[in-house]
Amino acid sequence: MAVARKETPRERYRAQLRAEIKERAWEQIATAGAPGLSLNAIAKQMGMSGPALYRYFAGRDELITELIRDAYRSLADTVRAAGPGADLSELGRALRGWALDDPQRYFLVYGTPVPGYHAPDDVTEIASQIMEILLDAAQSTGPAAGAPDEERLDAHLAENRQWAAGHSASPAALRRALLFWTRLHGILSLELAGHFTGMGLDPMELYDSELQHLTR
Amino acid sequence: MAVARKETPRERYRAQLRAEIKERAWEQIATAGAPGLSLNAIAKQMGMSGPALYRYFAGRDELITELIRDAYRSLADTVRAAGPGADLSELGRALRGWALDDPQRYFLVYGTPVPGYHAPDDVTEIASQIMEILLDAAQSTGPAAGAPDEERLDAHLAENRQWAAGHSASPAALRRALLFWTRLHGILSLELAGHFTGMGLDPMELYDSELQHLTR
């Protein structure tokens, strides 16, 4: 254990209130999306008057950033919980479950960014942790070499692999991890945004097919 | 020619002003995203006072809806201009060019939706026109049958093809069109959102590889 000085009641209260604020924020986001989040409404909901929340968050941006951070952490925990030693199939199912569980949380991570916004460092840190788990799974899943029409991409990835952060994955594994990410995100993103509704097809069939193709 | 009664100066003026409002709106969206669009700011920029704009748009929502409509039309025009008779490669390049040309326009079509919002009918009409062009290209591009691991999906698509609106594409072509859509969107969406920045890889290599794989 670390030093972990006993928490003062004040600190406990403060942490608890911050958590409740975030709880309400998630509820609001679930029903009105991130742009519909209102500090004032949260405060009113909690029985306090507007500016009180500024004791706990520097402003709306900091609250949203905190929610994004939590969303990233939640995703990392989810894929971690599927492993270690999980293959891409399990990771894919875990990802889909996480996305469907709270679409707005997914959009907080992978949705339309605000042009000015820049993610804090620890968020990109978590993102690379996720990528590492993905790379582990990708390496232990499929063949180590690619088909002829994948040569060019594999060569590019072999030369530009700094995003893999020293991971020992083969170029083919790098490619699989990357395609896992982009392809599944493509389907999930369109599905959650409702672009499949009315088309009369089951996105899960598409998803599973892609997943099977990635792990063959 | 249709009857096309001569436009009155009033109508001309009105149309011109509506166009200018939309022009300013696009500028704002490009720099601050859709949630940062402000009718007041547009009015001030144009030298009029706030409520004047309500003569031209019923409100912020109608303006945004109109921009979404224009974005869809622009995308449809772009893919139409690549054809007719364009194959998936050309369509893919046209799509990427269109997306990179104005990322926020792309996000207006495929980005995070506002939970309450429902697209008007003519927008879904345009969407199905785009899908039809895609299906044409998909049918004339690859093989008519799928690999063994694509059987299940092809069967599902053969049974649920109402989204193809009576198009005569083979199940394999349906699958190619769908994967063209989801896979390329996956890459474009992540690229435009900046999720590749700092990874040190070229999204275009990934994109081209996927495109080549789709048309092989």
Added chain:
DNA sequence: CCTGGCGGTTATAACCTCTAACGAACACAC
């Protein structure tokens, strides 16, 4: 005990969307 920090309050500024009421200018009929 008492004093400083913390949590909450109200007031206020500066935005925003949107409605209402008014005035001016224009187009059209006569």
Added chain:
DNA sequence: GTGTGTTCGTTAGAGGTTATAACCGCCAGG
């Protein structure tokens, strides 16, 4: 040419937001 009605733009204002400032009371540690 004159009247009349529609349209355009204005200001005023209600009600919402974020955010800051000033103030007050309470709890906690010295």
